[in-house]
Every structure is written in structure tokens, then in C-alpha cells.
Amino acid sequence: MNWKKLPALFLALMLSGQAQSDPETDYLALQKLYQQKFPDIELAEFKDGVYAIDAKMREQWLEMEDFPAYEIAIDEGEELYNTPFANGKSYATCFGDDPGVKSGYPRFDEDLGKVVTLEVAINQCRLDNGEQALPWLIGDLARISSYMAFASRGKHFDIKIETPAARAAYNVGKQFYYSRRGQLNFNCSGCHQLNVGQMLRAERTSPTVGQATHWPVYRGKWEDVGTIHKRFQECNSQVRSLPLEPQSDVYRSLEYFLTFMSNGMELNGPGSRR
Amino acid sequence: MKYLLIICLIVFGQLAIAAENTAAEATDFAVLIAQAEEKFAESKTVGHAWTVTADRLGDARKASAAGDMKLAKANAKEAIKLAELSIQQAQVETKLWQQRVPK
Amino acid sequence: MSNFRALQLTLLLGLLFAGGQVLAQAAGATDSELAERIAAGQKVLEDRKKGNCLSCHLIIGAELPGNTGPPLIGMQARWPDREALKAQISNPVLRNPNTIMPPYGLHRILTDAEIELLVDYIYSL
Numbered sequence: 001m002n003w004k005k006l007p008a009l010f011l012a013l014m015l016s017g018q019a020q021s022d023p024e025t026d027y028l029a030l031q032k033l034y035q036q037k038f039p040d041i042e043l044a045e046f047k048d049g050v051y052a053i054d055a056k057m058r059e060q061w062l063e064m065e066d067f068p069a070y071e072i073a074i075d076e077g078e079e080l081y082n083t084p085f086a087n088g089k090s091y092a093t094c095f096g097d098d099p100g101v102k103s104g105y106p107r108f109d110e111d112l113g114k115v116v117t118l119e120v121a122i123n124q125c126r127l128d129n130g131e132q133a134l135p136w137l138i139g140d141l142a143r144i145s146s147y148m149a150f151a152s153r154g155k156h157f158d159i160k161i162e163t164p165a166a167r168a169a170y171n172v173g174k175q176f177y178y179s180r181r182g183q184l185n186f187n188c189s190g191c192h193q194l195n196v197g198q199m200l201r202a203e204r205t206s207p208t209v210g211q212a213t214h215w216p217v218y219r220g221k222w223e224d225v226g227t228i229h230k231r232f233q234e235c236n237s238q239v240r241s242l243p244l245e246p247q248s249d250v251y252r253s254l255e256y257f258l259t260f261m262s263n264g265m266e267l268n269g270p271g272s273r274r
Numbered sequence: 275m276k277y278l279l280i281i282c283l284i285v286f287g288q289l290a291i292a293a294e295n296t297a298a299e300a301t302d303f304a305v306l307i308a309q310a311e312e313k314f315a316e317s318k319t320v321g322h323a324w325t326v327t328a329d330r331l332g333d334a335r336k337a338s339a340a341g342d343m344k345l346a347k348a349n350a351k352e353a354i355k356l357a358e359l360s361i362q363q364a365q366v367e368t369k370l371w372q373q374r375v376p377k
Numbered sequence: 378m379s380n381f382r383a384l385q386l387t388l389l390l391g392l393l394f395a396g397g398q399v400l401a402q403a404a405g406a407t408d409s410e411l412a413e414r415i416a417a418g419q420k421v422l423e424d425r426k427k428g429n430c431l432s433c434h435l436i437i438g439a440e441l442p443g444n445t446g447p448p449l450i451g452m453q454a455r456w457p458d459r460e461a462l463k464a465q466i467s468n469p470v471l472r473n474p475n476t477i478m479p480p481y482g483l484h485r486i487l488t489d490a491e492i493e494l495l496v497d498y499i500y501s502l
Contacts, residue, residue: 242323
């Protein structure tokens with residue numbers, strides 16, 4: 001053992017420890033990964049997910065986008081958004097005049113010590129005004145969220161992780177993304193990073209960067225718009241991992257992590273996917 | 275008459291043994307399913323529960339309700355093994371996940 | 378557990394015995410038995426609830442294969458050691474810590490008997 005090297009070793013350890021828990025470093029490393037894997041694709045294009053990678057799938061998708069299936073959801077969401085609560089107040093009371101607030105969600109609430117997603121904020125607004133909470137996955141809540149996402153189009157994600165508590169929540173989501181789970185022993189990153197763009201039967205996997213920009217999403221399989229937590233559940237159960245409750249602390253942290261990996265990207269929700 | 279008595283004794287004996295066996299099977303199953311539930315709950319607590327564990331637990335309960343104790347016990351045992359594997363996965367992963375973060 | 382072991386042992390002995398019988402018979406009988414095992418192995422491989430191997434591996438002639446894993450071609454030449462191939466299917470993490478191939482044996486996705494059938498089929502490719 002060379003004792004003179006000890007301080008340097010100590011410093012290196014501290015730095016590496018720091019690097020592991022620094023969201024900004026994670027973000028840059030991930031961008032580098034995709035730039036290496038797809039040197040011809042601009043990072044900004046990944047807001048279209050797998051359709052940024054596969055030209056043929058993109059063509060079919062663009063055709064669908066001519067008459068997007070989520071349009072009805074936006075209209076219904078707008079109507080729901082503008083219908084006053086029984087107490088005379090409305091969503092605008094909670095969110096202000098501009099419903100296009102999605103670029104700031106999820107945010108970490110220091111008082112609650114929890115991640116607050118847009119869906120949680122919508123339901124909280126309802127509860128605060130004496131209304132009942134809406135179901136999380138599909139339906140009216142996803143419609144209201146779709147309208148707010150639509151109103152947020154063109155803005156760029158501005159997710160903040162500023163305090164130790166916020167960083168801890170981010171780390172919970174990050175650990176979830178990189179851990180193997182389920183009987184099939186998959187990690188999210190195995191499909192969306194290591195083997196990104198590979199075919200799984202008829203499906204091709206999208207990059208982590210850009211996965212958060214376009215929610216809620218309309219899928220024919222769901223026959224409706226659904227929130228990102230519905231996709232989380234599906235990506236869990238397909239590897240035989242028991243899905244968690246929507247908007248559980250861990251799924252909220254996962255969304256926080258995932259959205260930070262799309263930070264600065266343009267919002268283009270709601271979206272449509274196969 | 276003597277033979278009849280002996281036959282009766284044998285038959286009753288068999289019946290008693292059979293009854294005892296079913297009773298023993300039922301308690302065996304009760305122990306197994308309780309153990310399976312406990313392990314499954316533990317796998318949930320560590321955040322790594324598997325769908326197949328829940329499936330085997332369901333199969334076990336269904337078989338038990340249908341009176342097929344052998345199948346019920348086999349499924350409960352499988353659920354225990356699966357739950358144990360998922361808990362093991364959680365333990366291993368707390369160490370391994372960081373290696374997969376891009377640097 | 379001990380019951381299971383005993384059962385395994387009996388099965389093994391039974392198989393050995395049956396194997397001996399088969400060997401003692403005409404070669405034609407072995408072929409048809411192997412053909413049956415290969416057919417059964419193909420079912421295990423294709424069944425989405427069992428191997429679901431096509432989701433990642435190409436097999437010539439199969440519909441809608443994935444390309445995440447290497448194609449399953451010339452397997453006998455590439456994996457001359459049957460035990461090594463079985464170990465790869467049972468717990469692929471041992472060879473490659475980053476693999477996304479599921480541990481079919483370790484996680485009880487397939488039974489040992491199913492893995493044997495699978496190998497019979499893969500060796501025919």
C-alpha cells in the first residue's frame with residue numbers, strides 16, 4: 001500500500017460517490033450514450049421516441065397523426081378543465097390563467113417531502129375544492145392532463161432537483177430504472193439503453209431520453225389516452241414484475257427521474273403510440 | 275360373524291386414517307399458504323414482487339377450495355420458492371444496479 | 378423438498394432405463410423419439426408463456442423474430458458442450474453480467490425437463 005496515494009484515492013472515491021448521485025452528470029452521460037448509438041439523430045428528435053429511430057414506423061405514425069386519436073381527449077379535457085367545481089372555483093384557481101404548466105412537472109414538494117406529478121396536482125386541486133379524486137390511469141384525469149399537455153406544447157421541460165430530499169427522491173427513481181426485476185430479470189435500462197432500438201418481436205424500444213415529453217398517450221390497445229404510470233405498469237408486468245400502484249411514491253420518483261432525463265426537451269404531448 | 279367384525283374394523287381403520295390424512299393435509303396446507311403469503315408480502319416490502327408468485331398463490335387457493343390438496347400444496351410451495359428468488363433478486367440488485375448507470 | 382429429490386431420482390433412473398431400452402432397440406426408434414423431443418422443444422421455444430425465444434432470437438423460417446440476441450443457427454457447432462448450453466439457458470448472467478436474457482432455470486421459468494427438450498430442438502438448428 002502506497003500511503004502517499006491515500007488522499008488521492010479518498011478524493012476519487014468521494015468524487016465517484018458524488019458523480020453517482022448527481023442528476024446533471026447522469027443526464028450528460030446518458031446523452032453521450034445515445035449520441036454514440038445514433039450519431040445521425042439529433043437528441044431533440046427523441047421526443048418522438050421510437051419513431052425517431054425507425055423510418056418505416058415513423059411514416060405510419062405520421063399518417064395517424066393527420067387525424068390524431070387523442071384530439072377528442074383534448075376537447076373533452078378542455079371542457080372538463082373549464083367546468084367550475086360545485087364551490088364555484090375551478091382548475092384555474094389552482095393552476096393560474098395558463099393551463100400549460102406541464103413543463104414544471106413533476107416537481108418536488110419540500111413541505112410534503114414528496115414528488116408531485118401533474119396528475120397528483122390535478123387531483124389535489126379537486127380534493128381541495130371538495131370534489132372527489134379521479135382514477136389515475138385512463139379516463140377523465142388523463143383527458144384533463146391531455147388538455148394541459150396540449151396547452152404546454154412548444155415549452156421545454158424545466159425540472160428542478162435542488163435539495164437533498166429532492167435528490168433522494170430522484171435516486172429512488174434512478175435505482176428503479178437500473179435494477180433488474182420480475183421473474184424475467186429485466187431492468188428498464190436493458191431494453192431502453194443497452195439494447196435500445198432493437199426489435200422485440202414487432203416492437204422496437206425507444207431511448208430513455210425523450211420518453212417523458214409526450215404524455216398522456218393514446219394507444220389503440222387502451223382505446224383511450226392513458227398516463228405514463230399506465231405504461232410503467234405495462235413495462236413492469238411484461239417482465240413478470242408485480243406493477244406498483246399508480247402514483248405510489250416509487251412510481252412518482254421514477255417519473256421524476258425519467259422526466260429529468262428529458263429536461264430541456266420540447267413538450268409535444270399528448271401523443272399517440274402503437 | 276367374526277369375519278364381519280374384522281372387516282368392519284379394517285374398514286373403520288382405513289376411514290379413520292383417511293380422515294386423519296385429510297386433516298393433516300389441510301393443516302399442512304394452512305402452514306404452507308401462510309408461509310407463502312408471508313414471503314410474498316416480504317418480496318413486496320423490498321419492492322421486487324413477481325406476478326407469477328401472485329399467480330401461484332391464486333392457483334393454490336383455488337385448488338384448495340376445489341379439495342385438491344396435493345395440487346394446492348404444490349402451488350403454495352412453488353409460490354414460496356418464487357418469492358424467495360424475488361427477495362434474493364432484491365438483495366443482489368441493491369449492489370449491482372449502480373454498475374449499469376452510464377458513465 | 379426431499380420428496381421432490383426422490384421424484385427427480387426416480388425420474389432419472391426411469392429415463393436412464395428407458396434410454397438404455399431405446400438404445401438397445403433399432404436405431405429407427407431412437408430417431409422417432411428424438412423427432413418427438415425436437416417437436417416438443419420447438420413448442421417450448423415458441424410458446425410466449427414459456428421460452429418465448431423468438432422475441433429476441435432469429436430462427437430461419439420463423440415469423441416476426443426479434444434481433445436483440447444472436448440468431449440460433451449452427452448451434453451444435455457453436456455449443457458442442459451440452460452442459461454449457463444448458464447452463465447458458467438456465468442462468469445466462471454467469472457468462473454475461475449485462476445480458477437481458479432471462480434466467481430460465483434459476484428463476485423457474487422453465488423446468489429442467491423443458492430445458493432438455495429445448496436443447497434437443499436447438500441442436501437440430
